[in-house]
Amino acid sequence: MTLPGELPGYAPDLTPFGIAVGHATDEAGATGLTVVRGTDAPLRGAVSVLGRASGTRELHTMTPTHLADRVEALLLTGGSAYGLDAAAGVMQWMEERGRGFPVGAGVVPIVPAAVVFDLAPLGRFDARPTAAMAYEACDRATTRGAAEGSVGAGTGTTVGKGAGVDRAMKGGIGCAVAAAGGSAVAALAVVNAFGDVRDGGGAIVAGARGISGEFVDTAALVGRGAHGVGRFDDMRMGNTTLALVAVNATLGRTELQQVAAAASAAIFRRITPAGTTLDGDVVFALCPRSGHATQATEALMPFEVLAVQALEEAIERAVRLARGRDGIPGLADAAGRGVMSDE
Numbered sequence: 001m002t003l004p005g006e007l008p009g010y011a012p013d014l015t016p017f018g019i020a021v022g023h024a025t026d027e028a029g030a031t032g033l034t035v036v037r038g039t040d041a042p043l044r045g046a047v048s049v050l051g052r053a054s055g056t057r058e059l060h061t062m063t064p065t066h067l068a069d070r071v072e073a074l075l076l077t078g079g080s081a082y083g084l085d086a087a088a089g090v091m092q093w094m095e096e097r098g099r100g101f102p103v104g105a106g107v108v109p110i111v112p113a114a115v116v117f118d119l120a121p122l123g124r125f126d127a128r129p130t131a132a133m134a135y136e137a138c139d140r141a142t143t144r145g146a147a148e149g150s151v152g153a154g155t156g157t158t159v160g161k162g163a164g165v166d167r168a169m170k171g172g173i174g175c176a177v178a179a180a181g182g183s184a185v186a187a188l189a190v191v192n193a194f195g196d197v198r199d200g201g202g203a204i205v206a207g208a209r210g211i212s213g214e215f216v217d218t219a220a221l222v223g224r225g226a227h228g229v230g231r232f233d234d235m236r237m238g239n240t241t242l243a244l245v246a247v248n249a250t251l252g253r254t255e256l257q258q259v260a261a262a263a264s265a266a267i268f269r270r271i272t273p274a275g276t277t278l279d280g281d282v283v284f285a286l287c288p289r290s291g292h293a294t295q296a297t298e299a300l301m302p303f304e305v306l307a308v309q310a311l312e313e314a315i316e317r318a319v320r321l322a323r324g325r326d327g328i329p330g331l332a333d334a335a336g337r338g339v340m341s342d343e
Contacts, residue, residue: 011145012177017186017246018288022141023152029127030156031118035137037073044289045071046257051279055081055115064253068101068110075113076153076242079128083115089134114282116192116240118156121165122326148174149321157192160207162218169206170330174317178310183302184248187310191318194239194278195271206319219272240280245307250291260285262304266311
């Protein structure tokens with residue numbers, strides 16, 4: 001899929017998916033969060049966990065057998081496990097508006113969350129997203145024109161730690177929409193990967209760099225047994241890609257979970273390696289909750305294919321729009337233009 005010529009001007013309309021996206025950023029602390037909430041109604045959710053180093057909250061509510069067949073919002077946040085506390089701000093925003101799972105005299109908002117580890121090397125270790133930031137992100141949420149790059153949950157993210165964090169590059173957050181016929185999928189990706197990010201042709205565009213700035217190809221090095229690349233303490237910290245795909249149709253929870261699983265192909269195509277013991281990769285899937293749920297197997301194929309296309313583009317946009325900082329170069333600034341290609 002070809003990226004739009006003017007990346008900063010690309011603003012997909014999220015209205016058909018029933019979602020709005022809002023960010024809150026702590027620029028000095030190099031952390032932040034992103035809320036994806038229902039525009040004015042609850043959503044149906046599903047999840048596929050790929051990595052073995054995830055930090056999450058209320059994921060079981062997104063399984064086909066859980067009682068609560070609704071989510072009000074997703075929270076994607078920095079701050080590692082500390083950042084999960086920020087979900088209280090989303091819950092407060094929803095409760096004030098009477099949005100949530102009905103229980104007697106009130107409601108309980110269902111807000112699953114997942115984190116990236118951004119406590120180092122950028123910013124301050126003690127900078128954590130807060131409930132107040134999450135409340136603000138709910139207020140700011142928009143169906144069109146949500147910022148990308150080094151904002152929200154992508155503020156302190158990095159990619160390509162195979163040669164050590166000092167030779168990594170800046171990650172970020174990106175979004176995209178893919179459509180065919182009457183089917184469409186919106187995707188959002190927070191890229192904070194151990195591995196390198198590749199374009200549609202397989203070339204590394206952001207990743208671990210050698211002494212001269214050339215890409216070293218982390219997957220190839222590890223595959224050759226080059227375990228001495230970087231320090232293990234560097235390699236094991238700060239590795240997670242959080243992804244979301246949203247469809248423009250009402251699906252059952254089982255079918256929605258299949259879309260989440262299918263979308264994971266985008267992560268493995270565009271990030272190498274991915275889904276490892278050192279990663280906390282998670283893929284969420286959302287759809288409108290209202291309307292008749294489609295459960296026909298043949299109806300899933302377009303959404304599965306489009307989910308991969310949209311998520312691939314979102315992953316690449318996340319690094320192409322990321323600004324460098326604190327000695328870590330990004331593709332959106334002059335420092336990033338000095339990085340050599342592996343072609």
